[in-house]
Structures are given as C-alpha cells and as structure tokens.
Amino acid sequence: MRTKKIEPFxxxxxxxxxxxxxxxxxxxxxxxxxFQRQSQGKQIFVGLSNYKLIFMDNVFIQAIQHNGTLxxxxxxxxxxxxxxxxxxxxxIRGWQFYRTTLFLPYxxxxxxxxxxxxxxxxxxxxxxxxxxxxxxxxxxxxxxxSTHLAxxxxxFVIIWKEMGFGVILFLARLMSVDEELYDAAKIDGANWLxxxxxxxxxxxxxxxxxxxxxxxxxxxxxxxxxxxVMTNGGxxxxxxxxxxxxxxxxxxxxxxxxxxxxxVLLLLVTGIFIFLELYLRDRAEVGEALG
Amino acid sequence: xxxxxxxxxxxxxxxxxxxxCSPAPTPTTAAPTTAGPTTAAPTTAAPTTAAPTTAAPxxxxxxWWGEQEAPGxxxxxxDTVKAYEVLHPNVTIETVLQSTDSLxxxxxxxxxxxxxxxxQYFWGGIYTLQNAWSGAIIPLDNLIPADEMxxxxxxxxxxxxxxxxxxxxxxxGNPMVYNPKLFTQAGLDPKNPPQTWNDLITACQKxxxxxxxxxxxxxxxxxxGGWLFSILARQSHDSYKDFMSASVGNAKFTDPQFSxxxxxxxxxxxxxxxxxxxxxxxxxxGQDMFVQGKSAILFSNDTFLxxxxxxxxxxxDSMAVxxxxxxxxxxxxxEYITTAQGWxxxxxxxxxxxxxxxLMFMHTPDRxxxxxxxxxxxxxxxxxxxxxxxxxxxxxxxxxxTTVAGANLENFIPNxxxxxxxxxxxxxxxxxxxxxxxxxxLSEDTIAKWRLxxxxxxxxxxxxxx
Numbered sequence: 154m155r156t157k158k159i160e161p162f163x164x165x166x167x168x169x170x171x172x173x174x175x176x177x178x179x180x181x182x183x184x185x186x187x188f189q190r191q192s193q194g195k196q197i198f199v200g201l202s203n204y205k206l207i208f209m210d211n212v213f214i215q216a217i218q219h220n221g222t223l224x225x226x227x228x229x230x231x232x233x234x235x236x237x238x239x240x241x242x243x244x245i246r247g248w249q250f251y252r253t254t255l256f257l258p259y260x261x262x263x264x265x266x267x268x269x270x271x272x273x274x275x276x277x278x279x280x281x282x283x284x285x286x287x288x289x290x291x292x293x294x295x296x297x298x299s300t301h302l303a304x305x306x307x308x309f310v311i312i313w314k315e316m317g318f319g320v321i322l323f324l325a326r327l328m329s330v331d332e333e334l335y336d337a338a339k340i341d342g343a344n345w346l347x348x349x350x351x352x353x354x355x356x357x358x359x360x361x362x363x364x365x366x367x368x369x370x371x372x373x374x375x376x377x378x379x380x381x382v383m384t385n386g387g388x389x390x391x392x393x394x395x396x397x398x399x400x401x402x403x404x405x406x407x408x409x410x411x412x413x414x415x416x417v418l419l420l421l422v423t424g425i426f427i428f429l430e431l432y433l434r435d436r437a438e439v440g441e442a443l444g
Numbered sequence: 445x446x447x448x449x450x451x452x453x454x455x456x457x458x459x460x461x462x463x464x465c466s467p468a469p470t471p472t473t474a475a476p477t478t479a480g481p482t483t484a485a486p487t488t489a490a491p492t493t494a495a496p497t498t499a500a501p502x503x504x505x506x507x508w509w510g511e512q513e514a515p516g517x518x519x520x521x522x523d524t525v526k527a528y529e530v531l532h533p534n535v536t537i538e539t540v541l542q543s544t545d546s547l548x549x550x551x552x553x554x555x556x557x558x559x560x561x562x563x564q565y566f567w568g569g570i571y572t573l574q575n576a577w578s579g580a581i582i583p584l585d586n587l588i589p590a591d592e593m594x595x596x597x598x599x600x601x602x603x604x605x606x607x608x609x610x611x612x613x614x615x616x617g618n619p620m621v622y623n624p625k626l627f628t629q630a631g632l633d634p635k636n637p638p639q640t641w642n643d644l645i646t647a648c649q650k651x652x653x654x655x656x657x658x659x660x661x662x663x664x665x666x667x668x669g670g671w672l673f674s675i676l677a678r679q680s681h682d683s684y685k686d687f688m689s690a691s692v693g694n695a696k697f698t699d700p701q702f703s704x705x706x707x708x709x710x711x712x713x714x715x716x717x718x719x720x721x722x723x724x725x726x727x728x729x730g731q732d733m734f735v736q737g738k739s740a741i742l743f744s745n746d747t748f749l750x751x752x753x754x755x756x757x758x759x760x761d762s763m764a765v766x767x768x769x770x771x772x773x774x775x776x777x778x779e780y781i782t783t784a785q786g787w788x789x790x791x792x793x794x795x796x797x798x799x800x801x802x803l804m805f806m807h808t809p810d811r812x813x814x815x816x817x818x819x820x821x822x823x824x825x826x827x828x829x830x831x832x833x834x835x836x837x838x839x840x841x842x843x844x845x846t847t848v849a850g851a852n853l854e855n856f857i858p859n860x861x862x863x864x865x866x867x868x869x870x871x872x873x874x875x876x877x878x879x880x881x882x883x884x885x886l887s888e889d890t891i892a893k894w895r896l897x898x899x900x901x902x903x904x905x906x907x908x909x910x
Contacts, residue, residue: 212864278724300875388664389871407574
C-alpha cells in the first residue's frame with residue numbers, strides 16, 4: 154500500500170528534477186539578485202532597496218503606465234474578434250477568404266510586422282503618402298514620431314496582429330455550438346442581436362475569458378518585440394514598457410539587480426493572471442463535467 | 445500537470461532573461477595567470493608572428509562587429525585569420541560577426557556564464573571599461589609590449605587606473621559632410637562651408653529656399669541623439685573630463701556650460717534645418733537621404749564615406765567634409781571627434797598571450813594596408829602608410845585625426861545618461877514636448893538617478909575621471 158503511494162512520485166521524479174534545475178534555479182537566482190547590489194565586484198544584500206529605487210524612477214513608472222494603457226487593447230480585441238467570428242460563422246460571402254486573411258497576421262513574425270508598419274507609419278511613409286494624394290493632408294500625422302500618437306499607433310498594430318487568434322478561437326467554439334439552440338430561438342422570434350446575446354455569448358463565455366486573460370498577459374509581458382522594432386521606446390519614452398525597461402537596465406546600463414527587481418514584479422503580476430487563467434479553465438472543465 | 449508546466453515555463457522565461465546576464469564573478473584586475481600554454485611575458489620586439497613554441501592545438505574565438513560601419517571588414521577579417529593560421533598551424537580562429545543589437549547583450553551573457561569569446565570587440569571608453577570593472581576583460585600591459593602599444597591610436601579610451609584594458613582596431617570619426625553641388629545651387633560657396641552657428645543657420649535658409657532638406661537625420665532608434673550630444677555639447681568645454689566630473693556630481697548638467705548645446709540644437713530646429721520626419725525614421729535612413737540627394741548636409745561618420753562614394757550616382761565629387769560649425773568657444777570646439785573601435789581579451793580565455801599575439805598581427809604593416817584597401821577606413825595605428833591615402837577627403841580626415849582629434853563624449857558618460865537624457869531628450873526636443881531648459885533638467889535628474897542606482901559605478905567613475 155505504501156509502495157503504491159510513492160510509485161507515482163518515483164515516475165515523476167526525473168521530470169521534477171529537470172524542472173527544478175532548469176526552471177527553479179533561475180527563478181531562485183532572479184529573486185536573490187533582486188535583493189542584492191554589486192559592490193566592488195561582489196553581490197551584497199541590500200534588502201528591498203532595489204524595489205524602492207525602481208519606484209523612484211519615473212521611467213519605470215512611465216513603463217508601467219504604458220503597459221496599463223495597452224490593456225485598453227484587450228476589450229477592443231475581444232469585441233472585434235467576437236463580431237468578426239460571428240460574421241464568419243454566418244458564412245458571409247467570401248467567408249473562407251476572410252477567415253484566412255484575418256488569421257494571417259497572427260502567423261507573421263512580430264519583427265516583420267513591426268518593420269512593415271514602421272515604414273507605413275513614418276511621417277513620410279506609405280500611409281501619409283496616400284492621405285496626401287487623396288487630399289487628406291490634415292490627417293497625415295507623425296504617427297511614430299509624436300509622443301501623443303506613438304502609443305496609440307503601436308496599439309493599433311498590436312490589435313491588428315493579435316486579434317486573429319481571438320477570431321479563430323471564437324470561431325472554433327462557435328462551430329461546436331449546437332445549432333438547434335439557434336433554430337429554436339429563431340422559431341421563438343429572436344432577432345440577430347438577441348440570438349447572439351442570449352446564445353452566442355453564454356456559449357463562448359469560457360473561451361472569451363481565456364482569450365481575455367491571455368491577451369492581458371500579452372499586454373503586460375509580451376510586447377517587447379513590437380516596441381523594440383517600431384519605436385525603441387520613443388519618442389522620449391512615450392512607448393517604453395516594462396520589458397524594455399528590464400532590457401535597458403540589464404544590457405545597456407549594466408544594472409542587473411534593478412533589472413531583476415523589475416522582473417520579479419512583472420513575474421508576480423503576470424503570475425496572478427496565469428493563476429486566474431488556470432482557475433477559469435478548471436472551472437470550465439468542472440462546468441462541462443457537470444453538463 | 446500540463447498547467448503546472450505551462451505556468452513554470454512562462455515564469456521561467458522572465459527568470460532566464462535576467463539571470464542569464466547576471467554579473468560575472470569577482471573582478472580580476474591582476475595580470476593574466478599562467479593558464480595559457482605560453483606564459484612568458486612578451487618581449488619588446490615587434491609583433492610576434494612566428495609560430496609558438498608549443499604545437500598543442502589552440503582554438504580562439506573572436507566575437508566582433510564592424511562590417512556594419514566599415515564595409516569590407518568581413519573580407520579583411522577572413523583574410524587575416526587565414527594568414528595568421530598559415531603562420532601558426534596549431535592555431536584555429538573562429539570569428540562570429542555580431543549584429544548591432546546583440547553585440548552588448550551577447551557578451552554580457554557570456555560574461556555571466558564565464559565562457560564565450562577569447563577576444564571581444566568593444567566600442568571605446570565606458571563600453572570597454574565597464575567590462576573591466578566587472579572583471580570580464582583583463583589588462584593587456586603584460587601581453588603587448590609597451591613600444592608596440594605606443595603605435596596604437598586612442599589608447600586613452602581604454603585606460604583605467606594605470607592599466608590598459610584594450611586596444612584600438614580602426615578609427616571612427618564624425619565629420620560634417622556636405623554636397624557641394626547642392627551648395628552651389630543654393631548660392632553657397634562650397635569652398636567656404638559654414639564656420640559659425642549663424643553661418644549654418646543662414647545656409648539652412650538658402651537650402652530650404654531651393655527645396656532641399658538642409659540637414660538630415662533619424663532619431664527613432666535613438667543613436668543619433670547621442671551623436672548630437674557628443675558633437676555639440678563639447679563645444680563649450682576644454683576637456684572631456686568635465687563630463688565625467690559632472691557625472692559624479694562635481695558640476696550640474698543644468699549649468700550654462702553644460703546646457704548650452706540644447707539651445708544650439710533648438711536653434712537649428714527653429715530654423716527648419718532638419719527633415720520633418722526626423723523622429724519617425726532611423727539613423728541610417730537619415731544618412732541615406734544625403735546619398736539620395738535629398739539633403740545637403742550630414743552629421744556623419746568617416747567610416748561611411750567610401751560607401752557613399754561607391755554608391756551608384758554619387759561619388760567623391762558629390763561630397764566634401766567640414767568641421768562642425770561653432771556655437772561656442774571651448775577648446776573642444778576645435779576638435780575632430782574620433783574614437784577607436786577595438787578589442788579586449790576576456791578573463792576566461794585560456795590563451796591570453798595567443799589572443800594578444802593575434803591582435804598584434806592585426807597591426808602588422810601588411811594587415812594595416814589590407815585594412816585600408818578593403819574598407820577605406822583608417823586603422824587605429826600610426827604606422828599606416830599614408831601614401832595609400834589618395835582621396836583628398838580622406839587625406840583631410842587623416843589630417844584631423846592626427847592633429848585635432850578629440851574624444852567621443854558618449855564614451856565618457858554613463859550609458860544611462862546617454863540613453864535616458866541625450867537620446868530621449870533630443871527626440872523630445874524635435875517632437876516639441878520639451879524646451880532646452882527642461883532638457884537640461886532632464887539630464888541633471890537622470891544623472892542624479894544614475895548616482896543613486898549605481899553607487900559602485902560612481903566609485904569607478906570617480907577614479908576614472910582623475
């Protein structure tokens with residue numbers, strides 16, 4: 154009886170050991186570094202000093218604010234992806250073409266997307282060229298060079314690229330919704346809006362929650378490539394985000410300890426959302442099991 | 445279990461990012477140990493190119509950068525390695541060309557791991573010495589004879605506390621380049637380019653009148669902001685050490701002597717000297733505008749000139765060089781900015797003497813001549829055969845390099861000041877968000893923050909600034 158209890162853990166032991174060495178040690182080291190400071194070639198313990206210092210740094214505060222602003226992208230992405238997936242589900246004319254077109258951006262490398270949009274949004278770029286040509290010169294703005302426009306421009310590109318994932322997720326779920334539900338509602342006289350508010354949304358709730366949480370995590374900790382390629386955090390830190398701040402601290406300013414402190418904070422905040430996602434998925438699985 | 449693995453994977457991605465670049469072990473500033481096969485101190489003879497006494501196989505790894513600003517460097521490097529391997533049959537050399545973005549991060553990760561290249565390319569000043577302070581590179585005084593070292597140009601950039609932590613490879617200077625044909629079209633005398641700030645502003649007006657962008661630049665990737673600091677901020681000073689001194693708190697960046705360059709730059713902006721899209725294009729795109737004939741003047745790099753001349757439809761006759769017009773009267777206003785891009789030897793290399801020997805081989809007469817032939821860029825060595833320099837523009841550059849050369853200021857200030865104040869500040873000036881006075885305050889706030897966040901580096905800077 155006792156052997157049977159231990160047996161699963163013995164099977165798991167090699168994998169757990171690898172996890173501990175490969176993943177556990179770097180995380181431990183990260184935490185340790187965040188409480189240290191370099192002094193005469195040695196790392197000395199400084200308690201919470203690094204955490205205090207980063208919160209005194211207005212560039213870090215700006216970075217947090219920008220990550221927060223990027224979260225505005227999430228509801229826009231959810232609503233847009235939902236509407237588009239419904240349109241595709243209803244098989245509008247050319248829906249197969251649109252399905253591919255909408256998902257394609259998600260497959261493209263972020264670096265490529267960033268570079269292409271950099272050329273499009275330059276002050277003397279493609280977009281302004283078109284606007285000037287059609288007599289809309291007043292709309293030809295410095296999309297990436299203005300401190301007021303750079304972040305919204307970046308958000309537009311992120312939405313364009315990331316939304317395709319939501320469309321495919323929602324569409325896949327819609328395909329598996331029992332069509333009898335819609336048929337019954339139509340017989341009862343439900344209009345388009347009622348159909349989707351009362352059937353589509355509840356049926357898609359778990360996948361919407363999933364996409365929302367994943368997108369929030371993306372906005373907090375997965376936008377480095379967009380920023381690095383398109384604006385490098387500028388102009389004047391107008392688009393700096395937490396990941397770029399970590400990169401600058403670690404690789405440009407040689408301050409590994411402050412970079413570690415910010416990484417720990419980002420890790421914790423992201424961790425909260427990951428746990429939330431796990432919780433929602435568990436809840437959904439329980440819900441499905443209960444029928 | 446899948447969830448746990450996923451969670452851990454995401455968490456660890458952050459951890460790996462930062463811990464992979466954690467600091468190297470305790471600095472070793474002592475002379476190289478006896479780990480390598482040949483441990484005897486070098487003699488004072490000319491560069492050693494003879495085969496080493498041991499026949500044990502030796503593999504050296506070189507991480508480098510330079511093809512980006514000195515096209516042709518790759519060919520030269522390949523030829524140099526081949527030539528060295530012929531002379532030293534037991535030595536093999538592996539070269540890895542780094543991208544601009546990976547040059548620093550890749551080396552820092554290597555330093556954290558204590559393994560990586562034997563020889564590493566470094567920009568000058570702080571870019572080299574911060575690696576000496578962290579113990580990632582070693583002093584070369586006992587590896588390269590003093591009389592050999594004396595031929596290398598700009599050694600002061602890699603000197604700290606009486607030790608030499610690297611050597612130069614080639615020179616990279618910052619002339620102002622202009623298009624004589626466009627000058628003539630605008631009614632300007634190409635034989636007498638602007639010498640004062642007012643002259644420059646007048647030239648901008650005349651060039652604007654013929655529909656040509658007077659000066660082109662690109663700020664999006666930030667680098668050019670740092671260049672402008674180095675080019676302009678110096679003019680009100682007599683020594684680059686003023687900036688090191690201010691960095692450790694002995695002066696304020698809001699003092700008129702330090703803040704004047706912001707006003708000078710703003711005057712160019714107000715006079716519409718710059719391209720309108722300056723904040724939305726990269727540095728290289730700003731340079732390209734000049735070669736495309738869209739702009740008349742460029743704050744450029746002398747390593748680019750041969751490339752400009754080789755561009756179809758351009759040529760040496762489409763450009764001329766001038767010293768930067770003056771807005772102030774400090775001694776540094778008369779200088780030509782030159783830095784030596786160079787090399788260091790890592791503290792974990794098993795073969796420091798062989799590393800040094802290969803570096804000295806790069807400075808042999810044949811290799812110096814080949815470097816010039818392949819790149820059109822001046823080597824950081826005063827033994828170059830100057831009769832090889834036939835283009836008047838390059839002769840002019842060589843004359844400046846050997847008579848009025850001055851330090852590149854970016855190499856003598858903390859990177860954080862350069863990035864968070866100079867590069868960021870210039871973008872804010874061009875976007876119209878900040879005034880010169882506010883930008884001077886940004887510089888002062890940034891350096892105060894750096895001192896607070898980096899007490900250890902402040903200590904090193906205090907020693908360095910003496």
